[in-house]
Amino acid sequence: MEKQQNTYAQLAMAMLRTGILGYGGGPSVMPLFRYEAVTRYKWLDDDEFGETLAIANALPGPIATKMAAYLGYKLKKTTGAVFAILLHILPSSIAMIALLSLVSVLSHSKIVAGMIAGVMPVVAVMLGQMAYDFGEKTVKGLGKVFGIAMFVISFLLLETIHLHPAIVILIFLAYGSIHFRLVAKWGKNEKKKKRDEAG
Secondary structure, eight states: OHHHHHHHHHHHHHHHHHHHHOOSSHHHHHHHHHIIIIIISOSSOHHHHHHHHHHHHHSSSOHHHHHHHHHHHHHHHHHHHHHHHHHHHHHHHHHHHHHGGGHHHHTTOHHHHHHHHHHHHHHHHHHHHHHHHHHHHHHHHHOHHHHHHHHHHHHIIIIISOOOHHHHHHHHHHHHHHHHHHHHHHHHHHHHHHHHHHO
16 A cells, blocks of 8 residues: 555656656657656656657647657556646646746746746756767667668658658658668578588
């Protein structure tokens, strides 16, 4: 019973922190989710977090609430999912209600503009760090040539062709599911070719 209460307390603290400190929309909150789930509480490892993030990106709806729901469900099933979502959105909901009457004043405030400008570099660095970590894992898993090729292809699909991110994720999931089989087959063919040439 104590362990169960402890898990709910940890989940509550993690979701409140991501809800309070998360700034700039869903993707910018992901480094906070990663820190809570992987580094602080070790509910997931980096690979599972990356896979969950990729799948959540492909599904409709806000990414932060999907991640909250997944973490809650993983720890405490349906009750945990509902609990995690409510605690994640609670700080923002309260802040929105409290500040709604001040929107017109705050939108022209130099102090608020300065605060936003001050937070932007922190969010950018956090996103950059997470992207670097995932990029490093990609290069280790696929090799330098395939890894760099995948980065270039995904950039072209997203930024040049303007393909929807969910479609790009599905394409890469499909390729990832057969990558190692193709590499193994190619390796066997190369070895056979060398043997034939030598013999």
